Amino acid sequence: MADIGLFDDRHVELLDGTLYEMPPMGTPHVVVMVRLQQMLTSFNAARRLLVQVPVQVPDFDEPEPDLAVLREPLGMRRPMAADCLLVIEVSDTSLRFDRRRKLPAYRRGGVPEVWLVNLPERQVEVTDAHGTRSLRPEHGAVLSVEGVPVDLAALFADVAD
Numbered sequence: 001m002a003d004i005g006l007f008d009d010r011h012v013e014l015l016d017g018t019l020y021e022m023p024p025m026g027t028p029h030v031v032v033m034v035r036l037q038q039m040l041t042s043f044n045a046a047r048r049l050l051v052q053v054p055v056q057v058p059d060f061d062e063p064e065p066d067l068a069v070l071r072e073p074l075g076m077r078r079p080m081a082a083d084c085l086l087v088i089e090v091s092d093t094s095l096r097f098d099r100r101r102k103l104p105a106y107r108r109g110g111v112p113e114v115w116l117v118n119l120p121e122r123q124v125e126v127t128d129a130h131g132t133r134s135l136r137p138e139h140g141a142v143l144s145v146e147g148v149p150v151d152l153a154a155l156f157a158d159v160a161d
Contacts, residue, residue: 047073057109081109092119
């Protein structure tokens with residue numbers, strides 16, 4: 001379908017064997033995503049940071065996280081969910097969809113930790129083997145992945161609704 005141009009100028013993701021058209025990114029989404037890329041730049045240098053690259057989740061899912069930190073560089077193959085150490089979704093209008101569809105798919109595929117950056121509530125919902133917890137910037141929260149810090153106050157600073 002992609003080869004014949006059916007999806008030209010449309011952002012679609014495959015979940016539960018169904019194609020979903022995703023809304024365009026608003027400015028806050030783009031700002032936060034770029035800040036995350038900058039904060040996680042050491043993973044980019046190590047070829048372990050993916051930005052908006054589809055991740056295969058057997059059998060019928062291929063969601064496209066905003067960012068993914070890989071366990072190790074991939075080489076010349078497509079990323080699988082089990083290759084990911086961390087997946088990050090920046091969510092505003094897609095928040096409900098990301099919580100209900102994408103997060104379970106990542107966990108089912110073997111991703112040990114998922115960060116859902118909840119723009120409307122200015123918090124990060126961290127889901128891992130211990131459950132889900134919400135962290136807010138006003139509490140001085142700093143997340144980290146392999147010792148690389150993500151300061152939530154800096155992440156959400158001056159981000160408009």
